[in-house]
Amino acid sequence: MTTHPDPAVRENPGGFPAVPAEPFTASVAPQPGPVAPARPVEVVRHPDQARSAPAPAGDWSHGPDTVSRATDTPGELQPYAELGLRDDEYDRIRHILDRRPTQAELAMYSIMWSEHCSYKSSKVHLRQFSEKAPPSDRLLAGIGENAGVVQVSDELAVTFKVESHNHPSFVEPYQGAATGVGGIVRDILAMGARPVAVMDPLRFGAADHPDTARVLPGVVAGVGGYGNCLGLPNIGGEVVFDPCYQGNPLVNALCLGVLRVDRLQKKEATGPGNVVVLMGARTGRDGIGGVSVLASATFDEGSEQRRPSVQVGDPFMEKLLIEACLELYDAELVVGIQDLGGAGLTCALTETAASAGTGMRVWLERVPLREASMEPQEILASESQERMLLVVAPDKLEAVLKTAEKWGVWATAIGEVTAPSPDGQPGRLVITWRDQLVVDVPPGSLVDDGPVYARPMREPADLILLQADRAETLPRPSTAEALRETVLRMIASPNLADKTWVTEQYDRYVLGNTVLAQPEDSGVIRIDERTGLGVALSLDGNGRYARLDPYNGTKLALAEAYRNVAVTGAKPIAVTNCLNFGSPEDPGVMWQFAEAVRGLADGCLELGIPVTGGNVSFYNQTGAAAIHPTPVVGVLGVLDDVAERMSMGFVPRTGGDHDQLFLLGETHVELSGSEWAWVTHEHLGGIPPQVDLSRERQLAELLAEAVRVGHLSSAHDLSDGGLAQSLVESCLRRGVGAQIAVPEHFAGGSMPFVFLFSESAGRVLVSVPRGHEKAFTALCAERGVPWELIGVTDQAGGALEVRGQFRIGLDELRTVHGATLPRLFGGSEPAEAAPTGRGAAPAATTAASALTPAVDTPENDRAAAAPVATPADRVAPEHTGPAPASRLAADTTAAAEAGFTADAPGGASGQPVDGGHERVDGPERSTGPSGATEPDAGGADRSAVPDQR
Amino acid sequence: MTARVGVVTFPGSLDDGDAARAVRIAGAEPVRLWHGEADLRGVDAVVLPGGFSYGDYLRCGAIARFAPVMETLVDAARGGLPVLGICNGFQILCEAHLLPGALTRNQHLHFRNRDQVLRIEAAGTAWTNTFQPGQEVLIPVKNGEGCYVADAATLDQLEAEGRVVARYVRGNPNGSQRDIAAITNPAGNVVGIMPHPEHAVEALTGPSLDGLGFFTSVLKHLVGAPA
Structure with a gap:
């Protein structure tokens, strides 16, 4: 394509006829087709003055449907139902205009009043985010803007928002996902910020479903293809599989931007006489009806015919657009700016x-x-991508066009701002096309006066039964061997497996400010090189929890994102959200939605952090089957100095030194909605884990303080898959093993399993360097956070060992954890390995970085690819079985020497003193029955753990 | 006198800021050069950074080679000016025929970003003279079209003349022939490298500090070079 508009065209003022007041300069971009001769166009205000082109009903061959024609043919049938408008909505348009709408007006109303643009079903609920918002002196822009803006220092602010692009991504995965990234980036850009990072929470149908193999690779390539080409690091996200997303994958995208506080941009088209400029890509037929056709209706048999409704992205154009806009902001050349996304020019x-x-x-x-x-x-x-609408003072127009030309993007003056009417009423939006008046509407009627529905809501009838079917009653592993196999099976399950196959398709390094990225709990970006100021961001959601209890399930998502930010040492300050639900016309779905919103609003109030913006995606439904309600919650935190950030990986120690491992928070028997219940029993039922946000807050404050004073060497959130998953991830991150002793109150029967796989909220695994344990536990006591010493890191052992239960080598963990996605989605090798022993870093490498992950696969790619075939559901490791007794004894001694016998003060608050962390002298072997599993009838979930046995 | 190292920005360059930062951390003064201007502003060396110049349309680097800045740069490089092309910059150097061969789509067809071990094979170039021959370094690689290809004769010649600057070890991330990660011209002043040394210059943001050696090398080279 031509990357530079032909400069010659600048000398031809043809495309832009004179207007009242001053003449405009020509667009720098060549006009399509023959350049129209310059001639004055009257500004038509009254329909009856417009020249009309009478034509037979439904036949536009004589020109467009004009305002005067609409006035003359009030009875003409219009396809409003096909455009998604209801009878009463159509009547309302006629009432507003006092005539039937023209075809162009009808198109505009239908898209602006669609669910996607008008939030007509969600508005009455979303109000709570403002009504319950905790006071914040950081919020520079909030709900209703393109994205929320939060001040993080005297000079700097950040803006962030997450949005959905679910429906297009099912129809055309690559472009759907790509333009999802592009759209959210322009939202951030419109606030005056430089986009600096993206994240993408993704959800797909069953991992082994044939259609997932079509959708996932396309979506991942689309997210990567657009973000990489834009030069934005991808620092995190989620990849979740569940059959409920079959046919309705969720592709959410978040963008983070940074701006100087005084560069905050407005969208208001102020100043009559100011020029309206369209900048960026040319407008095509792609994406027409995207919001009304795709985003606001349920999928049915005809979905494959909707491909023309999906937009097509050009990330190169967007990159140029970003640079051009930022240059305009710096030179203070724009009065107002708005991105073009859903509903295109109409919306802007x-x-x-x-x-x-x-x-x-x-x-x-x-x-x-x-x-x-x-x-x-x-x-x-049209929803053609990579376009922005600028409002520019006439005397700045030339400079704006010059900047656009420098960056090789089209910029065209397409109109001007007009004054409100003398009686104080807002002005009108008047649009002509080749001298014919095709639109004359009050703009507010499209934006603010859309329908608002308090749709009927009803708790789904099956919820009571679902909640009664508790996972705590399922048979649980109760022998050492069964537990070992469960660990391997769980870490290989698609939701818990290593996601490197996905994330290595994303550039995480570009811009050079990525301090932490996936698989860490949060992405951390440095935003000020001078001071080290940075932000941490995490996005979380759990559809199963929300299905079982949308109110608490949403609070759990909030709690997890909040905790993920807190483990880095950051202070959480703001929230964004993307609410993915089924059809709002289903009272059950509407009830789920209302509960979720109430949960998020209440949760934010309890945590003292405001919702700054978000997005609602309804109609994620195929036929009568809706997805699980899936609120995805994003939390942003601030780190005064990113150098202090905490990673989740255990830290290698030289000379046989060890860090002590502490589990913070309380573990209850909470298995309902858990990953374990789903993977091993395909079970979804019961009530999700309890959530206590005041405790989450205490935990976050403790972590921030502990990180600040240097008590911690790693910190990792516990969530899906429980402690076992966190241990494996912390071990594999930098190739450092660990030895764990099951506390006495979890001994016996299936209790070691509960210790390892319960998904109780409010828990974090931390490692504490030698010499800090007393001060750290004292701090826990002071902050009222329960703690328990559960083991030590063990670099020399090269394994994760749970005393008396199992020992699994890191190589085996890595292989099993990494093989799943390559097996499912192809690719030439298992996920990249970081072999222990074979060198944390090459001999000559400067091992200066505290981040240094261990190195890459040692084997040749292809050689390693062949033998990978550990099916996720049938793990039959060769070298299983408990470690020989002698070995165990030796290890126990080593651990004891390493300080495993805690000299920490006992009796920390909240945690009963039962000797559990007083000594570890040969943990008991499993005393459960010989069977592999032990049904725990009635398990007294939720009671304090020591009462269990 | 502080060395001045130019960093060219093409439309679609992405790692230009990172390259400038690396130059600064190495102790030189980064000078931003614009693709549309032929003037090299008297710089002592030039970095062509990574990215997707001109959207990688047509072929990676194919349009960039015709940019006004490249006309000047090609002559200067032939005259001995040190030039480092990173990723997209490497592709541009090949398209401009300053280096032989071409970079094609990764064999596995995916973009891939990982921390990669390289072995420095030629430590005599303007950009690698602070390394030891055979030294292993850890540098991020991230590309979709990083598979180095050339005909057998060219590959043999590169190896015979010691112009393979670095090879991938412990895994070839893109299928490059003979595991080639970086090559140089016969004079050793022009180096193209697929991985990104500019992303390994700070402990906080990179997997190592090994990338810094490429930038300190050119400073050492400039001190030794005749004025």
Whole structure:
């Protein structure tokens, strides 16, 4: 493609006829087709003055459907139902306009009043985010803006938001996902910020479903293809599989931006006489009806015919657009700016005018087109990507066009801001196309006066039964051998398996400020090289929990994201969310939605951090089957100095030194909705783990303080898969093993299993360097956070060992953990390995970085690929079995010498003194029955653990 | 006198800021050069950074080689100016025929970002003279089209003349022939490297500090070079 507009065209003022007041300069971009001769266009205000082109009903061959024609043919049938408008909504449009809408107007109303744009079903609930918002002196822009903006220092602010692009990504995975990234990036850009990172929470159907093999690789390649080409590091996200997302994958994308506080941009089209400029890509037929056709309706048999509704992305154009916009901001050349996303030009024109109360006069034929034959309603509805709408003072127009030219993007003056009417009423949006008046509407009627529904809500009838079917009653592993196999099976299960196959398709290094990225709990980005100021971001959601209890399930998502930010040492300050649900027309779904919103609003109030913005995605439903309610919650935290951030990986120690491992928080028998219940029993039922946000807050404050004073060497959140998963991840991160002793109150029967796999909230695994344990446990006591010494790190052992239960070598863990995704989705090798022993770093490497992950696969790629075939569901390791007694004894001694026998003060608050952390002298072997599993009838879940046995 | 090292920004360059930071950390003054201007502003060396110049349309680096800055740069490089092309910069150097061969789509067809061990094979170039021959370094690799290919004669010649600057070890991330990660021209002043040394210059953000050696090498080279 041509990357530079032909400069010659600049000398031809043809495309832009004179307007009242001052003449405009020409667009720098060549006009499509033959350049229209310059001639004045009257600013038509009254429909009856407009020139009309009478035509037979339904036949536009004589020109577009004009305002005067609409006035003359009030009875003409219009396809409003096909466009997704209800009878009463159509009547309302006629009432607002006092005539039938023109075809272009009908298109505009149908997309602006669609669920996606108008939030008509969710509005009444979303109010709670404002009503219950805790006071914050950091919030510079909140709900209702393109993205929330939070001040993080005297000079700097960050803006972040997560959005969905679910429906397009099912229809066309690559472009759907790619343009999802592009859309959220422009939201961030519109606030005046430089985008600096992206994250992507993804959800797919069953991992082994054939369609997942179509959708996932396309989505991942799309997220990567767009983000990588834009030069934005991808620092985290989620990849979750569940059959409920079959046919309705969730592709959410978050973007983080940084701006100087005084660079905050507005969207208001203020200042009558100011020029309206369209900058970026040309407008094509892609994405027409994206919001109304795709995002606001349930999928059915005809989904595959909707491909033309999916937008097509050009990340190179977006990169140029970013640089051009940032240069405009720095030179203070724009009055207002708005991105073009869903609903395209229609949304941008109406929102900018409505928010300022002004009107707008637009010459639609000036919009640069990819296809000259496009009709006015198509131009207005197109969701072509990589476009921004600028409002520019006339004397700055030349400079704006010059900047656009420098970066090789099209910029075209397409209209001007007009004054509100003298009686104080807001101005009108008046659009002509080749001199014919096709739109004359009050912009606010599209933006603010859309329908609002208090849709019927009803708790799903099956919920009581579902909640009664508790996973705590399922048979549990109760022998050492069964536990070992469960660990291997769980870490290989698709949701818990290593996601390197996905994440290595994303650039995490670009811009050079990525301090932490996946698989860490949070992404951490340095935003000020001078001071080390940075932010941590995590996105979490658990559809199973939300299905079982949408109110607490949403609080659990919030708690997890909050905790993930806290483990880095950051202070959580703000929240964003993407609420993915089924059809709002289903009262059960609507109830789930209302409960989720209430849970999030209450949770944020309890944690004292505001919701700054978000996105709702309804109609994630195929036929009558809705997805699990899936609120994805993002929490942003601040780190005054990113050098202090904590990683999840155990730290290698020289000379046989060990760190002590502490489990913070309380473990209850909480297995309902757990990953274990799903993987081993395909069970979903019961009540999700209890969530106590005041305890989460205490925990976060403790972590921040402990990190600040240097008590910790690693910190890792416990969530899906429980302690076992966190231990494995912390071990594999840098190839450092660990020895764990099951506390006495978890001894016997299936209790070691509960210790390892319960998903109780509010827990964190930390490692504490020698010499800090007393001070650390004292701090826990002071902060009221329960703690328990559960083991030591063990670099020499090269294994994860749970005394009396199992010992699994890190190589085996790594192989099993890493093989699943390559096996499912192809690829030439198992996930990258970081072999222990074979060198944390090459001999000559400067081992200066505290981050240094161990090195890569030692084997040749292809050689390693062949033997991978450890099926996720049938792990039959060769060298299983408990370690020989002699070995165990030796290890016990080593651990004892390493300080495993705690000299920490006993009696920490909240944790009963039962000798559990007084001594570890040969942990008891399993005393359970000989069977592999032990049903725990009735298990007294939720009671304090020591009472269990 | 502080050495001045130019970093070229093409439309679509992404790692230009990172390259400039690496130059600064190495102790030189980064000078930003614009693709549309032929003037090299008197710099002592030039880095062509990673990214997707011109969207990688047509072929990676194929359009960038025609940028005004490249016309000047090609002549200067032939005259001995040290030039380091990283990733997309390597592709541009091949397209501009300053280096032989080409970079094609990764064999596994995926973009891949990982921390990669390289072995420095040629420690005599303007950009690698602070390394030991055979030294292993840890540098991030991230590319979709990093598979180095050339005909057998060219590969043989590169090896015979000691112009393979670095090879992938412990895993070849993209299928490059003979595990080639970096090569140089006969004079040793122009180096193209697929992995990203500029992402391994700070303990906080990189997997190692090994990348810094490429930038300190050129400073050493400049001190020794005749004015």
